[in-house]
Amino acid sequence: MARPPESVVHGSQAPKSASTPTTDLARPQQLPALDKLLRVPAVAHLVGAHGHTVVADTARTLLADLRAQAVAGTLAAGAVDTQVIADALHRRVADRLAPRMKPVLNLTGTVIHTNLGRALLAPSALRHVQAMMAGPNNLEYDLASGQRGDRDSIVEGLLCELTGAEAATVVNNNAAAVLLTLAALARGKEVIVSRGELVEIGGAFRMPDVMESAGAKLVEVGTTNRTHPADYERAITERTALLMKVHTSNYAVQGFTSAVDEATLAAIAHARGLPVATDLGAGALIDMAAYGLPREPTPQEMLRAGCDVVTFSGDKLLGGPQAGLIVGSKECVGRIRKFPMKRALRMSKLPLAALEATLMLYQQPEHLAQALPTLRLLTRPLADIEATAALVLPVLGAALAPRYAVEPVALQGQIGSGSLPVERLPSAGVAIAPVDGQRSGRVLDALAAALRQLPQPVIGRIADGRLLLDCRCLEDATALTNQIPFLSL
Ligand SMILES: *Cc1c(COP(=O)(O)O)cnc(C)c1O
Numbered sequence: 001m002a003r004p005p006e007s008v009v010h011g012s013q014a015p016k017s018a019s020t021p022t023t024d025l026a027r028p029q030q031l032p033a034l035d036k037l038l039r040v041p042a043v044a045h046l047v048g049a050h051g052h053t054v055v056a057d058t059a060r061t062l063l064a065d066l067r068a069q070a071v072a073g074t075l076a077a078g079a080v081d082t083q084v085i086a087d088a089l090h091r092r093v094a095d096r097l098a099p100r101m102k103p104v105l106n107l108t109g110t111v112i113h114t115n116l117g118r119a120l121l122a123p124s125a126l127r128h129v130q131a132m133m134a135g136p137n138n139l140e141y142d143l144a145s146g147q148r149g150d151r152d153s154i155v156e157g158l159l160c161e162l163t164g165a166e167a168a169t170v171v172n173n174n175a176a177a178v179l180l181t182l183a184a185l186a187r188g189k190e191v192i193v194s195r196g197e198l199v200e201i202g203g204a205f206r207m208p209d210v211m212e213s214a215g216a217k218l219v220e221v222g223t224t225n226r227t228h229p230a231d232y233e234r235a236i237t238e239r240t241a242l243l244m245k246v247h248t249s250n251y252a253v254q255g256f257t258s259a260v261d262e263a264t265l266a267a268i269a270h271a272r273g274l275p276v277a278t279d280l281g282a283g284a285l286i287d288m289a290a291y292g293l294p295r296e297p298t299p300q301e302m303l304r305a306g307c308d309v310v311t312f313s314g315d316k317l318l319g320g321p322q323a324g325l326i327v328g329s330k331e332c333v334g335r336i337r338k339f340p341m342k343r344a345l346r347m348s349k350l351p352l353a354a355l356e357a358t359l360m361l362y363q364q365p366e367h368l369a370q371a372l373p374t375l376r377l378l379t380r381p382l383a384d385i386e387a388t389a390a391l392v393l394p395v396l397g398a399a400l401a402p403r404y405a406v407e408p409v410a411l412q413g414q415i416g417s418g419s420l421p422v423e424r425l426p427s428a429g430v431a432i433a434p435v436d437g438q439r440s441g442r443v444l445d446a447l448a449a450a451l452r453q454l455p456q457p458v459i460g461r462i463a464d465g466r467l468l469l470d471c472r473c474l475e476d477a478t479a480l481t482n483q484i485p486f487l488s489l
Pocket residue numbers: 173174175176178201205246247248249250279280281282312313314315323324417418
């Protein structure tokens with residue numbers, strides 16, 4: 001385990017005042033003054049590198065902390081040594097200047113992991129972001145006319161081309177897309193949704209609550225497992241503004257079930273002059289089955305079936321930045337775009353550049369499985385994953401022996417982010433278990449914590465008394481093995 005940053009004596013190691021001579025403890029007046037500390041060569045060097053402001057401020061807090069410990073009689077005599085204090089200051093300054101957001105290794109087996117940042121951006125998207133953010137660009141400027149332009153026009157053409165929609169607009173995320181769609185099309189009126197689709201996506205995004213925030217009244221029809229066309233027909237009144245379908249992306253109702261498909265729903269709605277909106281969530285723009293993955297409905301299919309608006313995420317299966325994409329008819333998308341709330345939910349230029357470059361990859365579908373990191377990881381051959389696991393195994397085995405046994409293991413991964421919840425991705429990795437006689441829970445937690453403390457933290461999962469490291473998302477084994485010398489248990 002890492003030593004505490006300062007040589008502090010605390011807890012059970014604290015000398016008992018009765019049995020320990022007081023000379024082992026430091027007195028507050030033995031601590032150096034701030035200006036003297038700043039003149040110590042190692043500290044002066046730190047000031048030269050990072051400036052007086054952050055170093056002096058950090059030194060002030062460090063000295064105050066040491067003084068408080070000295071007053072409390074818990075500071076070891078050696079801790080007042082200027083060199084010891086300078087070292088501690090180095091660590092504090094380095095920690096303070098280190099970003100809180102860092103790259104990690106996702107060995108959880110869940111490819112699109114919401115807590116670990118969801119989709120990875122393609123190199124072309126990263127390059128486009130860098131090129132666009134470093135200087136001015138034509139975000140809202142029409143280069144042909146020299147007049148004010150619309151930021152939507154950057155991706156609208158691409159989105160229409162890829163989905164077959166008449167119009168498209170984009171907002172911050174799909175939650176915002178759903179909220180805006182409901183507010184723009186149904187504020188003060190009723191929206192009919194099947195009881196089987198009143199989903200909670202997590203992070204307090206529940207369809208009924210979103211409906212309320214949008215100022216629309218939810219009318220539930222059918223039952224949890226079965227909803228029929230007549231259920232929708234009976235619920236339509238002059239107060240109805242919209243019929244809505246929500247793709248139940250993060251769970252599956254199995255057994256005696258029945259749902260009304262989009263084409264049937266669109267026919268019912270259109271006969272009464274009403275629009276249909278579908279929230280797809282995952283947002284696959286391609287036929288996942290063609291890549292050997294579980295089928296996922298596409299916006300194209302939804303539009304062909306007659307849906308007037310389709311909303312989906314940018315950073316799930318699409319493989320781009322956080323974004324909410326809204327595609328559909330000119331009339332509905334036009335109302336959505338003009339709704340005042342759009343201004344508050346509009347996308348920033350930074351993800352917009354990433355989204356444009358990501359969508360451009362779909363213009364060359366032949367290269368997609370290589371060019372789009374998320375799709376590349378989802379379709380990574382099992383033999384490849386097993387080969388990575390075989391490289392990791394001996395290095396971890398040697399480092400963790402004799403306390404832990406490391407074995408190759410066949411695993412079942414997930415796509416993640418609520419997409420295709422029931423399906424599993426056959427994967428491979430290593431399983432680490434404490435050798436006999438150890439209390440496995442505590443010992444495994446300690447190992448998981450040590451892996452999280454590595455320069456590039458390694459995140460696995462604990463299941464059945466073992467720590468599992470799924471190698472699907474580890475394309476370069478050395479990213480893990482090169483760090484093992486830093487592992488401190
Ligand atoms: C994920 C999801 C959302 C929310 O999308 P974000 O882009 O995370 O805001 C909404 N609806 C469904 C069905 C989803 O799966």
